[in-house]
Amino acid sequence: MVKKVSIGLLGLGVVGSGVVHIINNHQEKLKHQLGVPIEVKRVLVRNLEKAREVDVNPALLTSNPDDVLNDPDINVVIEVMGGVDITKEYILQAFSAGKHVVSANKDLVALHGPELHAAAEKNKCDFYYEASVAGGIPILRGITDGLASDRIERVMGIVNGTTNYILTKMAEEGTSYGDALKQAQELGFAEADPTADVEGLDAARKMAILGRLAFSTPVDLKDVTVTGISQVSTEDIKNGSELGYTMKLIGYADFEDGQLEVHVMPTFLSNDHPLASVKNEYNAVYVYGKAVGETMFYGPGAGSLPTATAIVSDLVNVVKNIRLGVTGEQVVKNYHNKALKTPSERFSQYYLRLNVKDEAGVFSQLSKIFHEQEISLKRIIQRPNKKEKSAEIIVITHQTSEENFTKLLDKVQNLPVLKEISSYYRVEGDGVE
Amino acid sequence: MVKKVSIGLLGLGVVGSGVVHIINNHQEKLKHQLGVPIEVKRVLVRNLEKAREVDVNPALLTSNPDDVLNDPDINVVIEVMGGVDITKEYILQAFSAGKHVVSANKDLVALHGPELHAAAEKNKCDFYYEASVAGGIPILRGITDGLASDRIERVMGIVNGTTNYILTKMAEEGTSYGDALKQAQELGFAEADPTADVEGLDAARKMAILGRLAFSTPVDLKDVTVTGISQVSTEDIKNGSELGYTMKLIGYADFEDGQLEVHVMPTFLSNDHPLASVKNEYNAVYVYGKAVGETMFYGPGAGSLPTATAIVSDLVNVVKNIRLGVTGEQVVKNYHNKALKTPSERFSQYYLRLNVKDEAGVFSQLSKIFHEQEISLKRIIQRPNKKEKSAEIIVITHQTSEENFTKLLDKVQNLPVLKEISSYYRVEGDGVE
Numbered sequence A, B: 001m002v003k004k005v006s007i008g009l010l011g012l013g014v015v016g017s018g019v020v021h022i023i024n025n026h027q028e029k030l031k032h033q034l035g036v037p038i039e040v041k042r043v044l045v046r047n048l049e050k051a052r053e054v055d056v057n058p059a060l061l062t063s064n065p066d067d068v069l070n071d072p073d074i075n076v077v078i079e080v081m082g083g084v085d086i087t088k089e090y091i092l093q094a095f096s097a098g099k100h101v102v103s104a105n106k107d108l109v110a111l112h113g114p115e116l117h118a119a120a121e122k123n124k125c126d127f128y129y130e131a132s133v134a135g136g137i138p139i140l141r142g143i144t145d146g147l148a149s150d151r152i153e154r155v156m157g158i159v160n161g162t163t164n165y166i167l168t169k170m171a172e173e174g175t176s177y178g179d180a181l182k183q184a185q186e187l188g189f190a191e192a193d194p195t196a197d198v199e200g201l202d203a204a205r206k207m208a209i210l211g212r213l214a215f216s217t218p219v220d221l222k223d224v225t226v227t228g229i230s231q232v233s234t235e236d237i238k239n240g241s242e243l244g245y246t247m248k249l250i251g252y253a254d255f256e257d258g259q260l261e262v263h264v265m266p267t268f269l270s271n272d273h274p275l276a277s278v279k280n281e282y283n284a285v286y287v288y289g290k291a292v293g294e295t296m297f298y299g300p301g302a303g304s305l306p307t308a309t310a311i312v313s314d315l316v317n318v319v320k321n322i323r324l325g326v327t328g329e330q331v332v333k334n335y336h337n338k339a340l341k342t343p344s345e346r347f348s349q350y351y352l353r354l355n356v357k358d359e360a361g362v363f364s365q366l367s368k369i370f371h372e373q374e375i376s377l378k379r380i381i382q383r384p385n386k387k388e389k390s391a392e393i394i395v396i397t398h399q400t401s402e403e404n405f406t407k408l409l410d411k412v413q414n415l416p417v418l419k420e421i422s423s424y425y426r427v428e429g430d431g432v433e
Helices: A014-025 A027-034 A085-096 A106-122 A139-146 A161-173 A177-186 A201-215 A234-243 A304-324 A362-372 A402-413 B014-025 B027-034 B085-096 B106-122 B139-146 B161-173 B177-186 B201-215 B234-243 B304-324 B362-372 B402-413
Strands: A005-010 A038-044 A076-079 A100-103 A152-158 A224-226 A245-256 A259-270 A282-289 A293-300 A347-357 A377-385 A390-397 A418-428 B005-010 B038-044 B076-079 B100-103 B152-158 B224-226 B245-256 B259-270 B282-289 B293-300 B347-357 B377-385 B390-397 B418-428
Touching (some): A014 A038, A014 A304, A085 A106, A100 A106, A100 A304, A161 A177, A161 A245, A234 A347, A234 A390, A234 A418, A245 A418, A347 A362, A362 A402, B005 B014, B014 B027, B100 B106, B139 B293, B152 B201, B161 B177, B161 B282, B201 B224, B201 B259, B234 B418, B245 B418, B347 B362, B390 B418, B402 B418
Parallel strands (some): A005 A076, A076 A100, B005 B038, B224 B259, B259 B418
Antiparallel strands (some): A152 A282, A245 A259, A282 A293, A377 A390, B282 B293
16 A cells, blocks of 8 residues: 655756645645645756755755656656657656656657557556646546547647737737737747747647547647748738637647548637637637537646646546556547548638739629639628729638638639738638538 | 446436437447446336437336336446435435445535535445536536646636526627526526526525535535525616626635635626626636636536536546446545635625715715725716716725625715615626735
């Protein structure tokens, strides 16, 4: 019978410090839930001398990974060091030594989740990573446990706080993308090199993980189509707003009859959609289940304490499993084969903004093309610009296939009256179609 | 080793039919998750002859409860018959026979939860009731598992779909309370006798359950202060909207330093609050945890399939526990003593609408009283009504104690210039104060 659970921490940055803080400050509650005390036994750090945000006995710190990975007293390893290759080796080593692992590392899980799960299963170890997606929101548990009996058909998420902060500022204050990014950097919501966030890569990693768990299907990072927000203009955001839509960077995963679609794209959401009112750095994941219908999980997507809270929740589960002798059962089974949807199978509504010559009959030429592609229009705005002898045309289409829409764009491109295809975006959540 | 799990259903109304439907239609997924098949073995019904919404072998139906409660093959009893006294006896009998119980019965759990938990623990049985609060939203699991390591300080919920539908119609279409209620009844969102919903009793039961689990504190139904929505006017909703607030029936539970407050009241929420945008019959529960900060769970609060999904999710947990030999461990421990907050300890902002004589110096008389009670004002609207020689004054206060606000009302009541105290409501979510 386990009398005490000893933790080895890999990393002691802001999140690691948060984990130590929660464990130290919630001893009473943790003991009530678990019946045994939890202690942090060793902490791997790069620099033994660095001043720490949290009160840790310096004797626990080590710069030698083996002090954590080979300590037979340590039952659970919490990985908050980040990185992929070396970190993966450490975690595999932990599993080989029969240690359970809790990780917050979305890059690692997105890239190597299946391999790590296989190693965990082989060694009868638990492997949890709630904190890797949407920080403090218990979404992975919600998907794997709470909605366990439901067939999940679609997951849509605002899973990157940086881009949501930027888009919120652009929408509410008319700030340009560049200025909003600068503000986000000043406030610590964006990194000095914001590429992974603003180009959608961070969101893509999270969507790969969500898709895997939601659909029990082997989703690879390369299955995720990605477009970031760096090309989004305040003008489009304003146009959308006039039409009743809010621009969000939406991670979308959909699984129907064995056909998978996963993408991350700037998307106009109908203002009625629950995700449309998720603002600033907040995250939310909307899940559509066949039986339950719409549900949404909302919360902070990042931050030391929210992320640390998710890690400690995983830890609580692991400790319960250890005490009950049932570790290694939480295997993520991929029992559906995967086929990626082709463009003819991917359906959406679209927002399209065109700059055309201000001539008679322009709209009828356009209408003809839409009609040929069997794309019907839901909303149309036409605004003449007398000075430039041009007109701006904005349309919202009804549902159509990506293939069809691409063909439409080709034809529009060849119209002599066209000056420019200014922009186009997916549109979601505008009622059932 | 368990080779098969057999279910006994108590009741086969819409929710019970939904449970049978999900179990029948998700055999493959359930078997993948659990490793054993699940079958519905007996179903207790009142009327054996009645036509059923779901395809059930008539041989499974019985009108004798002992056929379910005394069948040694039945491992899990699912209670979806409703009612309190007889139902409680059936459930206690099930526990005595070593059967695990999943229930959707908020009335029963709100009134007798602690006694039922004690009986479950004594017999090493599981007792789950996710469906009793907010139908398809996995909020109880979110609170007990997901946020396990966090200290939950406050729970606020829109936990009654009927009243939320009515308030949404009143706000969006200016419909009167009576007409909105009639609409809700026609659409099946309100019952013929809507008392339990519109007077807040249904929400109070859910808040008692939420408070218990969130704070590990013995919350009784009688600890919950309740005001319903039947006195809410479209006029107040419109006034609130002009000031940036949305009227919702909010269930509120707060626990600080051993002091508990639980109430259900029509409340003005700042439009920025995540709960403010929850519309129509949807439910949502907002949880404030010390570490994680704000999170919110959103989804359908009722409906056959959402509720049935929650029940089957509980069933999945029970079956896992059975297979792992760890039933009866999910005891809800009440380890905090409870003291109810007194009016001097309950703080809130307030909305107050007064009808006063239109005389010089009225506002300075009012100001003096607010000043005496040390209540400062955040927003003021004064509107003269020349015809009636009166004026309407609406204020939003800063945070004050309920005791203080009651004293203020007494003093206002005695002002010679007062014609009427038209209404007052709590105001929440307007930033940190």
